[in-house]
Amino acid sequence: MSPPTLEMLVWCLAVCLVLAAVVTVRQWRTAGALRRRTTALLNELHARDQEARHLAEVRLPTLAESLHQGHRGPAPVPGLLHERLAGSPYGQSLQAVTELFTHSLDTALARADESARAALMTTMRALQSLASDQQLVISAMQNRYDHPSVLADLLKIDHTNAQFGRRAQAVAVLCGAWPGRQRAAATLENVVRGATSRISDYLRVKTVAQMDTAVIDRVVEPVVLAVAELLDNAARHSPPDTDVQVNIHSTHNGAVIVIDDCGVGMHEQEKQQAALLLSGARPVDVTRLGDPPQFGFAVIGVLAQRYGFSVSVDSRSPYGGVRAVVFLPNALLTQPTPDDEPAPPPSPASHTIPAPSPASHTIPAPSPASHTIPAPSPAPGTVPAPSPSPGEFPRRRRREAIPELQAPPPLASAAQRRPAEQAAAVLGAFQRGTRAGRTSTPSTDEGNPSDE
Numbered sequence: 001m002s003p004p005t006l007e008m009l010v011w012c013l014a015v016c017l018v019l020a021a022v023v024t025v026r027q028w029r030t031a032g033a034l035r036r037r038t039t040a041l042l043n044e045l046h047a048r049d050q051e052a053r054h055l056a057e058v059r060l061p062t063l064a065e066s067l068h069q070g071h072r073g074p075a076p077v078p079g080l081l082h083e084r085l086a087g088s089p090y091g092q093s094l095q096a097v098t099e100l101f102t103h104s105l106d107t108a109l110a111r112a113d114e115s116a117r118a119a120l121m122t123t124m125r126a127l128q129s130l131a132s133d134q135q136l137v138i139s140a141m142q143n144r145y146d147h148p149s150v151l152a153d154l155l156k157i158d159h160t161n162a163q164f165g166r167r168a169q170a171v172a173v174l175c176g177a178w179p180g181r182q183r184a185a186a187t188l189e190n191v192v193r194g195a196t197s198r199i200s201d202y203l204r205v206k207t208v209a210q211m212d213t214a215v216i217d218r219v220v221e222p223v224v225l226a227v228a229e230l231l232d233n234a235a236r237h238s239p240p241d242t243d244v245q246v247n248i249h250s251t252h253n254g255a256v257i258v259i260d261d262c263g264v265g266m267h268e269q270e271k272q273q274a275a276l277l278l279s280g281a282r283p284v285d286v287t288r289l290g291d292p293p294q295f296g297f298a299v300i301g302v303l304a305q306r307y308g309f310s311v312s313v314d315s316r317s318p319y320g321g322v323r324a325v326v327f328l329p330n331a332l333l334t335q336p337t338p339d340d341e342p343a344p345p346p347s348p349a350s351h352t353i354p355a356p357s358p359a360s361h362t363i364p365a366p367s368p369a370s371h372t373i374p375a376p377s378p379a380p381g382t383v384p385a386p387s388p389s390p391g392e393f394p395r396r397r398r399r400e401a402i403p404e405l406q407a408p409p410p411l412a413s414a415a416q417r418r419p420a421e422q423a424a425a426v427l428g429a430f431q432r433g434t435r436a437g438r439t440s441t442p443s444t445d446e447g448n449p450s451d452e
Contacts, residue, residue, distance in 0.1 A: 047082045048090055054081050055094055060101055067105050113285045117175040120286060124172035128180070131165035159197075166198040166228055170299040174286060179221040179303075185214040187336045188248045188255060188328075195227035201235040204242070210249040214336040215328065222303045223328070226311065227257060229296045230324045234261035238321055245319075255333055257326040260317035271314050278312065280305025308332060 063077050085091035138158045145151060173179060186194070189209040196205045215223055234244045242262035249256060266274065276282065280301035289298060300311050310327045317323040 047085065050081055051085060051090075051094060054078070055097065059098065063098065063102060064105055067102070067109060109285065109287065112287050116286050120171055121175040121177060124168045124175065124177070127168040128165060128172065131161055131168060134161050135165070159200075159202075162198050163200060166225065170225060170229060170295055173225065174284065174295055174299045174302055179225060183217060183220040185217045185334050185336065186220045187212060187214045188257065191215055191220060191223050192227060192246055192248065192257060194224045195231055198224075198228040199232040199235060201240070201244075204235055204240075205231055205244045205246060207246040208248070210247065211255060212336060213250065213255055214334050216332055216334050219307045219309070219328075219332050222307045223309065223326070223332075226300045226303045226309075227259075227326060229300050230259050230311070230313075230326070233296050234259055234263070234322065234324065237261065238263035242319070245317075251327070254327055254329040256328070259324040259326075260319055261321035262317070262319040263321035265316060265320060266313065266322055274313050277301045278304065278310075 059078055066077060080086055080091060080094070085094075135158070138154060138161060142151065142154050142158070145154070169179065187209075188211065189207065192205075192207050192209075196202045196207070199205075231244060231246075238244065238261040245260040247258045247260075249258075274297050277284065277297040278301045284298045284302065286293065289295060297313075303309075304311050308329065309332060311324065312327075313322055313324045315323045315325070
């Protein structure tokens, strides 16, 4: 082989080696890029799998729980595990799924709330009607029987029926109904007395009124219902041997009813939840009030928002419990007149027996805050009343209240409170006296329930 040929072959071999090296390097680089791309795709796929699992197992259940909590406020919902997916089409798809889930759940909850409200409204109206019918029957029996033991039982039944009616009324109001009773303007003290007559532990409520101001007619029943819910809450969350103190006094631009209990107080989170409900700023879903549902603060918030007063429970009472404050602006207040009627319905367990009206043959039941009893017969030194006109009841003037039956001090013990049997005995004696005055020949066996 000649030297030129050999040289050519060497150059060809060198070129081939260079080309092989270039191809090899290029292939190596391409393979590395493919490996990196494959790794990135695998990581992306793994991240998407994690996000899908996180959405199904964490985010959507937390979102559902947050929506179900309702009045407690929205709970924080976790976001994406991998923030780099936020702006990607996949992340946008996950956000669309979350929004669709939220909308669907909101719609379902709204329909459930609407159905629950309709069902509760119908049921509470029926129960209110039954309670009213039962009240008429109880009142007729109270006028018919004057035996002390029978009257004592009727007073207890009447009081229980009043509580039953209040609860039905509160639920109906929460479902959109109106309180259902229109009353004349009533003093704040009578408003509190009316509210006291609708709770179980009415004897524990001690009221001090430092002003003589009335509530306008359209808000009497709403304020009575709101105060009754607050008193019931204070009594249920404080020891049974303690009192619930109520103070009524004026402010610069209105009046306040302050309720102090001796309970354990409220945690900060409970205060925040209560403030949200009492403000009435957000619609209340009746399906999200807990199990069992707690209607009290929700009902008060609806009434406060509707009628223009405010209620707060964010302060501590001097006795370590909760202080509830009902603020009534001047627009809801007026000066009392002699024709202003009391706010109750009257308490069946009251201790006052008023003189009967000349035009009525029924005996009005008073409120539980009064403990003064007219004397059954004239005492020495008593000025007799003028002779009644035909058709009028005989009247007697009481000389003075029996000292030991005056209203007890704010911290009176349970032993100082008048039992229902004693009140029933006095009411029975009064009924027998008025019945004798209405008949020309009193029956000697009158007062025996078996003869009625």
